[in-house]
Structures are given as C-alpha cells and as structure tokens.
Amino acid sequence: MKIVVIGGTGLIGSKLVAGLDGQGHEVVAASPSSGVDTLTGAGLAEVLDGASVVVDVSNSPSFEDAAVLEFFRTSTRNLLDAEAAAGVGHHVALSVVGTGRWPESGYFRAKAAQEEIIRTAGIPFSIVRATQFFEFVGSIAGVGTVGNEVRLSPVLVQPMAGADVAAALGRVAVGAPLDGVVEIAGPEVFRLDDFVRDGLAARHDPREVVADPDAGYFGAPLEERTLVPGDGALLGTTGFADWLKEN
Incomplete structure (x- = not known):
C-alpha cells in the first residue's frame, strides 16, 4: 500500500515514515524540500499518483492568526482536491485536542x-487529535518566560511522546477510515506549570516556573480542562519521566 x-x-x-516503512508499506515523505508544496499545489499530482492513503502532519510556518488560518485552509483544500483527482x-x-x-x-x-x-470534502477520512508533545516543553517555557521566571497557567495537560503520536497515526493510517475523530494523549495528567517545571529541572535550567492563572497559553486564556481529552482517548505508553531520561 502506498x-x-x-x-x-x-x-x-519522520517517525511515522520510519514506522510505516518498517511494516513493509511503500511510504513517501512529502515536503517542500522534496518538491511538494501544499500551499501552491506544486508536486501534489505526481506524489499522489497511486497512493491509497495520505497522512497530513504538516504545520504552518507562522502562528500569526491570519497566516495560520490561511495555511490550513489553502493547503488542506489543495491537498484534498489532488487526492480526489x-x-x-x-x-x-x-489535529489538536481542544479543537472546537x-x-x-x-x-x-x-x-x-x-x-x-x-x-x-467527500473523501473517507480520519482526524487524530493529539495533546501537546513532550518535545514542546522547551517552547512552552519560552513563551511564558519573563526575565528569569516562566509564568504559566496551572491548567491540566496530558502530553505525550512524539513517538507515541506517530505510532497512533500509523495504526489509523493502515486501518479503515473512521469518518470521525479519535483523541490520543499521554498516560499521565499534569498541571501545565508542573509539566514545564519538571522538564526544565531535567535540563538543569535555572528559570523559576510560577503558576499564574492569568498567564493564559500562547497568549490566549483557557479553561482548566480545555487541553485534556474526553473519555475514550487512546493513551500512549511513554511516561514523561522515562522520556526525560532518554532525551
């Protein structure tokens, strides 16, 4: 299966490609560096020729509100049109847990x-909403940093390892289309400030993490459970402490 x-x-x-390749599938990693640009449509017809499944894990190069909306609207429409053809x-x-x-x-x-x-769009689909990745702990800290303090809202998060995200996507990709949404998350629930505090401590980062209910998250206020999944989420197996030891 391509x-x-x-x-x-x-x-x-990259983790998803490696996993699917190891299962014997014909896997193609498509990106602007390989000549495939979903924003312009360049290279899509060629790379999708003979494909049974397309997995879209692309992300916007800019997180500014208008730019990120334009990216996902344009790239998704171009991709789905090419898939139909x-x-x-x-x-x-x-996608992301909390969407909607x-x-x-x-x-x-x-x-x-x-x-x-x-x-x-009319194409059989599966949407996989994931929680925050362990790998993003540094960038989350960076957004909340003021001087030597990291100010974060003490909301709940259930982050997961990137490898577990890729494994879940791989299982969905080779299965029947869900025509719906599945949520995936890590095995543990943290307060956001505790998650980042543990991550910085493991890196011997001297910044002090302060729980601040007014801090918001990436500039926007949110409720305590906005970022955690509902009942029935599929859980990864990698704990944060084990991930920190390995990384």
Whole structure:
C-alpha cells in the first residue's frame, strides 16, 4: 500500500515514515524540500499518483492568526482536491485536542476550519487529535518566560511522546477510515506549570516556573480542562519521566 505523508520530514512525520516503512508499506515523505508544496499545489499530482492513503502532519510556518488560518485552509483544500483527482481512499489528518472548544486561540480556530474542510470534502477520512508533545516543553517555557521566571497557567495537560503520536497515526493510517475523530494523549495528567517545571529541572535550567492563572497559553486564556481529552482517548505508553531520561 502506498502511503504519502505530507510533512514527512518533520518531528512526527519522520517517525511515522520510519514506522510505516518498517511494516513493509511503500511510504513517501512529502515536503517542500522534496518538491511538494501544499500551499501552491506544486508536486501534489505526481506524489499522489497511486497512493491509497495520505497522512497530513504538516504545520504552518507562522502562528500569526491570519497566516495560520490561511495555511490550513489553502493547503488542506489543495491537498484534498489532488487526492480526489488521484483516487485516494483515506485522508488522515493530525489535529489538536481542544479543537472546537477554544475559539480564543487563533491556531485552534484554524485547526477547526481545517477539520470542517476535511469533513465536507467527500473523501473517507480520519482526524487524530493529539495533546501537546513532550518535545514542546522547551517552547512552552519560552513563551511564558519573563526575565528569569516562566509564568504559566496551572491548567491540566496530558502530553505525550512524539513517538507515541506517530505510532497512533500509523495504526489509523493502515486501518479503515473512521469518518470521525479519535483523541490520543499521554498516560499521565499534569498541571501545565508542573509539566514545564519538571522538564526544565531535567535540563538543569535555572528559570523559576510560577503558576499564574492569568498567564493564559500562547497568549490566549483557557479553561482548566480545555487541553485534556474526553473519555475514550487512546493513551500512549511513554511516561514523561522515562522520556526525560532518554532525551
């Protein structure tokens, strides 16, 4: 089975490609560096020729509200149009837990728009909503840093290892289309400030993490459980402490 991974050279995409290749599938990692640009449509017809499944793990190069919305709208429409022309039978998209219930976030509004385009395109689909990745602990700290303090809202998070995200995507990709949404998350629930505090401590980072209910998250306020999945989420197996030891 030919599977094309859009964004196949990135953090999640590269792990997904390796996993599917190890299972014996014909896997193609597609990205601008390989001549495939979903924003312009360049290279899509060629790379999708003969593909049964497309997995889209691409992300916007800019998180500014208008830019990220334009990216997901344009790239998703171009990709789905090319899939329809190529006869692709399953579109898999990586999304984010909390999509649809956090309109204050421009990024989450853009992901909601992407999901709606997928639902109405007419191609069998599966949307995989993941929680935050362990690998993002440094960037989360960076956004909240003021001087030597990291100010973060003490909301709940259930982050997961990138390898577990890729493994879940791989299982969905080789299965029947869900025509719906599945949530995936890590095995442990943290307060956001504790998650980052543990991550910085493991790196001997001297910054002090302060729980601040007014801090928001990437510039937007959110409720305590906005970023955690509902009942029935599929859970990864990698704990944060084990991941920190290995990384």
